[in-house]
Amino acid sequence: MNPGRCAACRYLRRRCPPDCIFSPYFPPNNPQRFASIHRIYGASNVAKLLQQLPSHLRTQAADSLYLEAQYRIEDPVYGCVGLISLLQQQIHDVERQLAMTQAEIAFRARHPQAVESNLLNNVGNPSFSNQASSWFM
């Protein structure tokens, strides 16, 4: 066994040539990284993808392929598209909360007396924002 072979060449049980396309991005101390990528994309597809990129962008490409492969192994149905949907929902929720809070400011500016007593008693109370938001819904 040649201890200098990269994780990909060890996995594929082949000699690791000096110009190995995988070697800089799949060090022998992290065999799982190549195993995940190989399982989802296959070695030849990853090699093709890396070869078509300039060498200074290949580390980022190998990292992002590894991340996508991990997401797909953890969630074979949705992969990282599941995470994208989750993040889009989270943005929608925070934007809605922001719009309600901005509406709350506008309401207080127009009706200072109506909210003053509640305001002084409730600032810092997390449930107050929800109560106040209900005025605008």
Add this chain to the structure above:
Amino acid sequence: MNPGRCAACRYLRRRCPPDCIFSPYFPPNNPQRFASIHRIYGASNVAKLLQQLPSHLRTQAADSLYLEAQYRIEDPVYGCVGLISLLQQQIHDVERQLAMTQAEIAFRARHPQAVESNLLNNVGNPSFSNQASSWFM
């Protein structure tokens, strides 16, 4: 040419068997869908992935694989991991804006006189939020 072959079997120039694993998810009228997936994952990896899933989840899996393949073709370096980073940054920005707006409400509750004249003049003016936010930074 057999007009009943699915897009995958047409692409692979093979007979489309009655139990074709691709046929329900790659109709012949959308050849691009299979071409993209084949380019990134390869036919055998996609077949393996679909086969290991119960049939009622395969449509979603084919859709998400197609989306990921499209992202990777458009951005060979980051694929859909690029979009994930972008969405995470967007969440961070909106959460920061929300925290500033909530701090603005708390400030106004404690100093009603200090902001009253500005408030009545500036509500609805998008730049006011930024000015007011600067008080808390």
